[in-house]
Amino acid sequence: MSDVNEEPTGIDELLERVRRDYVRIEAREAYSAAQDGEALLVDIRYAALRERDGLVPGALVVERNELEWRLDPRGSHRLPEATGHDLRVVVICNEGYASSLAAVSLHQLGLRRATDLVGGFQAWRSAGLPVVTPAVP
Numbered sequence: 761m762s763d764v765n766e767e768p769t770g771i772d773e774l775l776e777r778v779r780r781d782y783v784r785i786e787a788r789e790a791y792s793a794a795q796d797g798e799a800l801l802v803d804i805r806y807a808a809l810r811e812r813d814g815l816v817p818g819a820l821v822v823e824r825n826e827l828e829w830r831l832d833p834r835g836s837h838r839l840p841e842a843t844g845h846d847l848r849v850v851v852i853c854n855e856g857y858a859s860s861l862a863a864v865s866l867h868q869l870g871l872r873r874a875t876d877l878v879g880g881f882q883a884w885r886s887a888g889l890p891v892v893t894p895a896v897p
Contacts, residue, residue, distance in 0.1 A: 774861075775857065775860055775861075778860060778861065778863075778864045779860055781864065781867065782863060782864075782867065782874070782875055783875060784856075784860070784875055784876055784877070784878045785799075785850055785875050785876070785877060785878065786877075786878050786879075786883075787877060787878070787879065787883045787884045787886075787887040787889055788887055788889070790850045790852075790877050790884075791884075791887075791889050791890075793848065793850070794818060794819075794850070798848060799848040799849070799850050800820060800841055800847060800848065800849050800850070801816055801818060801819035801820065801850050801852060802819065802820045802821075802822055802827070802831070802849055802850065802851050802852065803815065803816055803819040803820070803821045803822070803852045803881070804822060804823065804824040804827055804851055804852065804853050804858065804859060804862055805852070805853055805854050805880075805881060806823065806824075807823075809854055809881070810894060811894055813854075813881060813885065813891070814885075814891040814892055814893050814894065815891065815892050815893075815894055816852060816881065816884060816889075816890070816891065817890045817891075817892050819852060820839070820841055822839070824853075824858060824862060827851075827862055827865070827866070828865055828866070828869060830842065831847075831849060831866060831869070831871065832869050833845055833847070833870075833871075845870040845871055845872065846872075846873060847871060847873065848873040848874075848875075849863075849866060849871055849873065849874040849875070850874075850875055850876065850877055851863050851866070851874065851875070851876040851877070852876070852877045852880055852881055852884065853876070853877075853880045853881070854880050854881050854882060855879060855880040855881075855882050855883075856876060856877060856878050856879045856880035856882075856883065857880075859876035859877060859880060860876050862876065863875055863876040
């Protein structure tokens with residue numbers, strides 16, 4: 761239990777602290793790892809951002825609020841891609857903030873190779889990596 765007089769942790773401090781526990785990945789390295797079958801890219805951006813900006817080809821789209829249920833290899837709601845705790849997952853959000861917290865949450869489920877994309881989808885696009893426009897219904 762924390763001390764009542766202890767100052768609350770701000771989000772910037774929290775991000776700095778959780779990011780010390782794993783190695784984040786840059787866009788080109790994530791692209792290569794996915795192309796080589798060494799990493800599963802997981803896009804947690806909400807639908808409006810995916811519709812506005814496009815999709816990372818081959819990335820699994822999992823809304824942030826479903827991430828743990830879908831990627832827990834022992835979970836009853838897991839996706840077929842959640843093959844084991846040794847799976848290397850690269851979480852992608854819009855700018856690389858929410859994905860850091862998501863990666864830490866996956867670590868807590870035993871997915872110790874989970875990481876996130878530095879700069880998120882915006883860094884991916886800025887690096888000139890492939891982006892596809894989603895089909896409009």
